[in-house]
Structures are given as structure tokens and as C-alpha cells.
Amino acid sequence: MRILGIETSCDETAASVVRDGRVIESSVVASQADLHRRFGGVVPELASRKHIERLLPVIDEALEKAGVTLRDLDALSVTCGPGLVGALAVGVAAAKSLALSLDLPLVGVNHLEGHIYAAFLTEPDLAFPALALVVSGAHTDLVAVSDHAQYRTLGRTRDDAAGEAFDKVARAMGLGYPGGPEIDRLARTGDPRTVPLPAPMPFRRRSGRIDDSLEFSFSGIKTAALRALHAAARADGQFKADLAAGFQRVVVDVLVDKSMRAAQSLGVKTVMLVGGVAANTWLRAEMQRACAAAGCRLVVPPPSLCSDNAAMIAAAAFYRLRRGGGSDLGLGASSDLSLEQTPNNSLA
């Protein structure tokens, strides 16, 4: 079964052709990051305008790279939330039009579910039950995955998403946007012990209080990092590298620690690390180390499948269709869609 995936939830216009939920025949991503950079974040109306300019060329490029035509497709899939509603609407409208005019099934996919299915593109025979940490510029969600499409959200962020905190600290340090990769790069030359930052959860444990919650909060550590930056007598290159390393270490420690406690309490042996921040080298290494120590198998997609892409959407759609699921032409777009909600009305 060959599925075309479409993703327009934020600032990437993406299309992909995936066969049987596991073979990526093409995956094209047109990033708008360069356009939003000077505003320090995504401008929704600008994103929507770029999506309608780029979507058809991106779809054509995906078909061409896969060596197929629209006639070779068996289904259409599209992200229908969560995300920017005006941006999502462009992809959903195009996908529905293609489904209607080609008489093909349509699957509306939850963006978070898409991120989780990037792990199945990496390891199709991934064993259940599993734990997924979805961590990006918009999300920090710990999710128990007992089977295909069986989700229970264990914890999410109360304020900033991890990637959002990276972006804001990077911006204050005068680094580029998006900030995650910049901090990651800078942190390699820094010493994480030089700039003292409060480590929210391990700190509490050392002090004797136990934080049992699987909820996240990154605004405190972000504020502490910004305060340290402003208080620094000389915020030179080495200071910034040390601050980046210290900030990154605290964030990664929290993500890894809560993930491992969740894995332990659920008794799962498979951990998926997905979403844009999963491209962070420190996070990947630390999660790998912790999983090995706990006897868990860690599945981390390559960076190209961690950041927003349409292959993950087509992959998620395959498993939904295989169970008889799908969406009807009344599919809408939602800024806020939880994993427990099935996108739109119909079936599984």
C-alpha cells in the first residue's frame, strides 16, 4: 500500500511517499525557518502563505523522487492537528481534494502520533508496550503506547516545551533560530559545571523531597539561564558555551530522568525518543546510556525523521488504515488535539 503524506502544521511544508508504513520512497521538506528567523519565531499568517505557495511543488517533487504518479497512490494522509489552524487548513484542504478527485481513502493524522510513528519507520517491528517521549518546540509529552494507536499521556509540560526553552535561551544569547541545534553545537565546547543553574528535579531529590510527577516545567530553568546571562560580568564566547552546556545538561537530565522513571513504573522495555529535540546529540547519548543501564531498548529516528516531516504522517496513516480506520471528507483542522482523540469522526 502506497500512501502520500502531507504535513503543514507549523513552518515546514512537507510531502512524502511511503510504502507499507515502512519504506520511504521519498520525503521532501521545504523549511520556512529562514523566513521566520528575523521574527524570532513562527509568524502564523506568513507560514500559511508559504504553505499554499509551496505545497503543490513539494507534492510533485515527492512523487517525482519516488518515481510514481498520483495514479499509483492507494491513500492520502495529512496532519490535522495539533498545530497552527490556518497552516493545517492548507494541507487538509489539498489532501481532501486529492482524495475526492482521485477517489482514494483519506486519513487525518495527529501530529504527535506522526512523531511516534517515525520510530516505526526506524524499527518496524518495535515491541509493545512502549514509552514515547515526544519532545519538540511545541511539545514535551511522555506517552505510554500499549499497542498501535493505544495511547495514554502520562505527563506533559506545564509551561514551555523543551524546544521552546532552547529557542528562547538561544535568542537571548544572540544565537540563530531555531535555537536547539545552535545550543547543541555551542555546548560541545562548554563546561556544564561552570555556570550554576538550579536543576529542578534532581535538585529536589538531593534535598530530600521527591518529585514523583511526570509533568515537566522548563520556564524556571529558562529564567535562571537568562538571569545568569544578564548577570554575567563578561558574556564572552566561553561563558556562552558554558551556559549552553549547563542549560542543556539540566534540561536533558530532567527529560531522561522522568522518562526512565516512567519506563520503570510501566515495566516497558522499549523507549522511543522522537520529535525535533530528539536530534539533540546530548539527549540522544544520555538517553542511550540510561536505557542501556535499565535494560531498555532505545529507538531514536535519524534527525531527518525527528524534525517535522510527512513520512511519519504517511507511516501513522498506514497502521490506522490497516485497522480499518480513516477519515471522511468532513475532516477539519484543530490547534489542540490530544493523542487520545481520534482525528475526526469516522472509524478506528
Next chain:
Amino acid sequence: MRILAIETATSLGSVALLQDSETVAVISEFVPRRHLEWLAPALQRLLGSAGWTVAQVEAVAVSTGPGSFTSLRIGIATASAWARARGIPAAGVPTLAAVALGTQAAGAVCAMMDVRRGEVAAAVYAGGGAARPIVDEVVGPVERVLRQLPAGPLTFSGDALAGYAEVIAGMRPDAVLAPRAQWYPTAVSVGRLGWERLSRGEHNDLYRLWPRYVRSPVDQA
């Protein structure tokens, strides 16, 4: 030529099928902020009501604005994806021309739409369904736009009349105001204007079929 026409610039969603310039079927419904959910099922119902198959449609016509940016994009993304999938031409049509065509008037028509933020977009068309404006699209506060219009009898139409009828009547005592039922552009007008273009051999490059925006994206929030 069998034409599928789509109009989503205002809260009146409208879809139609035309044989050349003759209406075969039409569905028009008020769907404020529901265009995305409404459009594809409406197209499916429309084809069913006329007994047409998808493969029988030979061209697509679509309203390109001014209007609500998000709903315009929903209509245009639908039109261009359809045209791409079926390998048929698509023709974009200015929404103000569709408003003018849908307005019954003895002489010239000023089509005026509310583009929010205290501004209107307007253009003047000779009567009788002329596709080319006498006065090209102007955007701005209603008083300024009215001062830019030529003197003489004019019939005003469009959704800007909902908020600005009094200002228009005050500044132009000779103005005729069209009845409310004619203010909203319909897919029938879009289809006729599309047919005019298509019959001349004109159509849009699908990679450049975009809305006509009245302001910059960063101004929008």
C-alpha cells in the same frame, strides 16, 4: 466545457457546476469558520445532484479574493489540488468581479468588500457582467475609497454594505444600494467569469494560483 466553480472568500460558501456559462447545479450555504469541514462534502453532494462524475469535470474556476485569507486558501488549495489530480486547467477569478456580476444594476456597479481593520476593498465594473473593471481594486478606509470613485450613478454591492451603507449613502446621495441577497459572491458568478477566461484559452499556472492579499503577513495578527 464542464466547469466546477468554488467560492470561499466570504462566510457564504458556494460551489457550482456549469456547462459553459449555464448553471447546472449550485449549493450556497453560510458556513462561517467552517469552510474546511464544509467544502469537500459540498463538492461531493454537488456532483451527485447533477449526476456528474469527477472525470467529467473539464476545468476548475476559483475565487481568489479579496476575502478571508484562511477561507480563500481553503478554496484555492482545493481547486489547485483538484486540477493537478485530474490534469485539467484552473482559472482564478477576482472576487470583486464575482460580486459585480451577481448584482442586478442598470449601469455601473461598485463591488465593495469589508476586509476588516476598518478597511474596504472596492472596484467598479460596467454593467452587464463585464469582467474588466473601470476602476481597479482600491483598498483603504471607506471614506478614502469613496473619494477615489468616479462621479455619476453607481450601484453599490458587497458585504461592506453591512457596515458602511450609511457612510456610502452620506457621501454619495445618488448611490443605489443593492439588496442584501446580492452582496455575497456566488460560485455561479465565479464559474461564468472562469468560463470567460477559459474560453479565451486563459488559465493559471497551478504553482502560482494564490490569494490576492490586501495586507502584509506580519500586519495580520
